[in-house]
Structure formats: C-alpha cells, structure tokens
Amino acid sequence: MAADANVPPGVARARAALKDVPHQPGAKKPDAILVADKVVRRFGGLTAVNVGHIEIQRGAITALIGPNGAGKTTFFNLLTGFDKPNEGDWTFNGSPLGGVAPHKVARKGMVRTFQLTKALSRLSVIDNMRLGATGQKGESFWQGLVPALWKAQEQEITARADELLARFKLDAKREDFAGSLSGGQRKLLEMARALMVQPDMVMLDEPMAGVNPALTQSLLGHVKSLREDGMTVLFVEHDMDMVRDISDWVIVMGQGEVIAEGTPDTVMADPRVIDAYLGAHHDGTAHDPDEVAAEVEGGKSHE
Ligand SMILES: Nc1ncnc2c1ncn2[C@@H]1O[C@H](COP(=O)(O)OP(=O)(O)OP(=O)(O)O)[C@@H](O)[C@H]1O
Numbered sequence: 001m002a003a004d005a006n007v008p009p010g011v012a013r014a015r016a017a018l019k020d021v022p023h024q025p026g027a028k029k030p031d032a033i034l035v036a037d038k039v040v041r042r043f044g045g046l047t048a049v050n051v052g053h054i055e056i057q058r059g060a061i062t063a064l065i066g067p068n069g070a071g072k073t074t075f076f077n078l079l080t081g082f083d084k085p086n087e088g089d090w091t092f093n094g095s096p097l098g099g100v101a102p103h104k105v106a107r108k109g110m111v112r113t114f115q116l117t118k119a120l121s122r123l124s125v126i127d128n129m130r131l132g133a134t135g136q137k138g139e140s141f142w143q144g145l146v147p148a149l150w151k152a153q154e155q156e157i158t159a160r161a162d163e164l165l166a167r168f169k170l171d172a173k174r175e176d177f178a179g180s181l182s183g184g185q186r187k188l189l190e191m192a193r194a195l196m197v198q199p200d201m202v203m204l205d206e207p208m209a210g211v212n213p214a215l216t217q218s219l220l221g222h223v224k225s226l227r228e229d230g231m232t233v234l235f236v237e238h239d240m241d242m243v244r245d246i247s248d249w250v251i252v253m254g255q256g257e258v259i260a261e262g263t264p265d266t267v268m269a270d271p272r273v274i275d276a277y278l279g280a281h282h283d284g285t286a287h288d289p290d291e292v293a294a295e296v297e298g299g300k301s302h303e
Pocket residue numbers: 043046048066067068069070071072073074075
C-alpha cells in the first residue's frame with residue numbers, strides 16, 4: 001500500500017501495526033503496552049468483569065465499547081487501581097500492575113480521566129493543573145525536603161501547566177474556578193491535567209459525554225494529537241461517531257467479557273455486537289434487528 005501523504009504519521013503507524021491482527025477477542029498485538037489476563041470482578045452474585053485476555057497496541061487509539069452495564073467502567077477502575085479484582089493479572093510496559101495504587105499507576109505512565117469530571121471546582125484552573133503533577137515520574141520524597149530543588153520543580157510544573165493550558169486553549173481561564181467552566185471545557189481540563197504526568201497511556205472515560213457540539217471537534221483533535229505525540233489512548237465511549245472517527249481498533253465488551261475486536265467498520269457490522277446491544281434491552285419488548293443495527297451504527301443517547 002502506498003503511503004498516503006494526507007494520513008498523519010501516527011495514524012499510518014497505528015494502521016500498519018494493526019493491519020495483520022486477527023479480528024478476534026483477545027487478539028495478540030505486535031507491540032502491546034498493556035496485557036491483561038483472566039481479570040474477574042464480582043459484585044455479590046454478579047460477574048461484572050470476566051476478561052480472558054486483552055492486549056492494547058502501543059501508539060494506537062483503542063475504543064472500548066459495549067452496552068450499558070457491560071463492565072467497561074469497572075474494567076477501567078481495575079486497570080488503574082481504583083478497584084481490586086477477585087482474580088487476574090496485568091502488565092503495563094512489561095511490569096506487573098495488579099494491586100498497585102492509583103497514584104503509583106499514574107507514576108508508571110498510565111493515567112485516566114473520569115466519567116463524572118472530578119476537576120476540583122473550588123480550585124482555579126491552574127491549581128487543578130498543578131495538582132495533576134502529583135506523583136510525577138521521577139518525583140522523589142527527598143527532593144521535597146530541599147527547598148531549592150522543590151522551588152525549581154515548582155517552576156517547572158507551572159511552566160508545563162501553562163504550556164498545556166495554551167495547547168488546550170484554556171489559558172484565558174487560568175485563574176477561573178474550575179467549577180465555572182462548561183462541560184466541554186472541563187473535559188479539556190481533565191485531559192490537560194492527565195498530561196501533567198507525561199504519561200505513555202491515557203485512559204478516557206466517556207470523553208464526549210456532556211460536551212456541546214462547538215467543542216466536539218476540538219476535543220477529537222486533541223485526542224488525535226495524543227497519538228501523533230506517540231501516546232497510547234484507550235477510551236470508553238457511547239458516541240459511535242466518535243468511535244468511528246478516531247479509533248484504530250475497537251474492543252467490544254458484553255456482560256463482562258470481550259465479545260469482539262477489530263477495526264471500527266468490521267466491529268460495527270459484527271452480528272455478535274448487534275446481538276449484545278439487543279440483549280442489553282431488558283424491557284421485554286420485541287426489537288427490530290434493523291433498529292438495533294441503526295442504534296449501534298448511529299450511537300445511542302446516554303444522558
Ligand atoms: N460498586 C458496585 N456494586 C455493585 N455492582 C456494581 C458496582 N459497580 C458496577 N456494578 C455492576 O457491574 C456491572 C458493570 O457495570 P459498569 O458500570 O462497569 O458497566 P459499563 O459498561 O461501564 O456501563 P455504562 O456504559 O452504563 O457506564 C453493572 O451491572 C453494574 O450494575
């Protein structure tokens with residue numbers, strides 16, 4: 001295939017890497033940054049997550065989709081140390097991450113944003129950013145005890161925060177309370193704040209939820225730019241337009257398990273995926289398969 005001059009290098013790299021990966025649950029990737037095995041999380045009698053094997057390709061944008069209650073957020077929580085599994089192991093950049101606390105997970109280069117934004121609303125935008133640097137790679141306790149080193153690091157952190165605020169066009173809001181930002185601006189702040197730790201992988205939980213159309217393109221552009229910067233992105237999203245637009249690879253969960261994997265086009269046409277969305281309707285009414293296919297295709301409202 002001839003290189004297309006219009007395809008950004010990050011996209012071309014991700015496509016080439018995934019070209020020969022079979023469209024099957026648990027498929028091996030040529031350069032996996034995250035590998036998880038037999039991860040199980042039960043809540044009483046309910047098995048919310050039961051992932052046999054999953055690999056996330058480095059430098060690519062992977063979407064994690066599935067109907068409501070499929071276990072996506074629980075799986076995110078497990079991977080990032082915010083919840084503990086009943087069973088299972090996973091490695092990130094080759095080192096085991098099971099049982100590691102969230103701030104240490106971030107320090108190892110894997111950060112996440114939340115479905116409900118946690119930007120501290122009574123702090124200014126710049127202070128939210130500075131707080132995002134907590135647990136920065138290479139930060140040491142001893143450094144904190146030496147004022148000169150501490151001061152130098154403070155300045156470095158502020159400079160980095162200002163750089164990111166400019167990149168995310170939030171510099172004009174620097175001194176505003178985070179609580180005064182719009183939903184979309186908060187999502188941008190979440191993303192900017194996640195980048196304070198200079199991560200290798202960013203995990204975004206529903207980045208488009210609550211974002212008004214005016215900011216949609218800008219958010220999509222920022223996610224794509226993470227890939228161009230060599231980062232890996234894993235995101236949970238119900239907005240299928242976004243999934244189709246930015247994903248190199250899609251992993252589908254249904255009832256806690258990985259039920260399909262592949263490029264956006266193949267996955268959205270997969271009968272197992274359509275069945276999973278059908279099966280997620282527990283209201284007892286009959287469903288027209290065409291309507292469900294349209295729902296998987298067109299994205300569903302999730303407010
Ligand atoms: N803390 C908890 N206690 C009990 N059950 C829980 C808990 N957290 C999640 N669950 C259940 O686990 C299942 C998976 O939930 P989860 O939120 O991970 O799904 P999801 O795919 O992220 O759904 P959505 O798309 O609606 O956010 C659901 O049945 C949910 O009710």
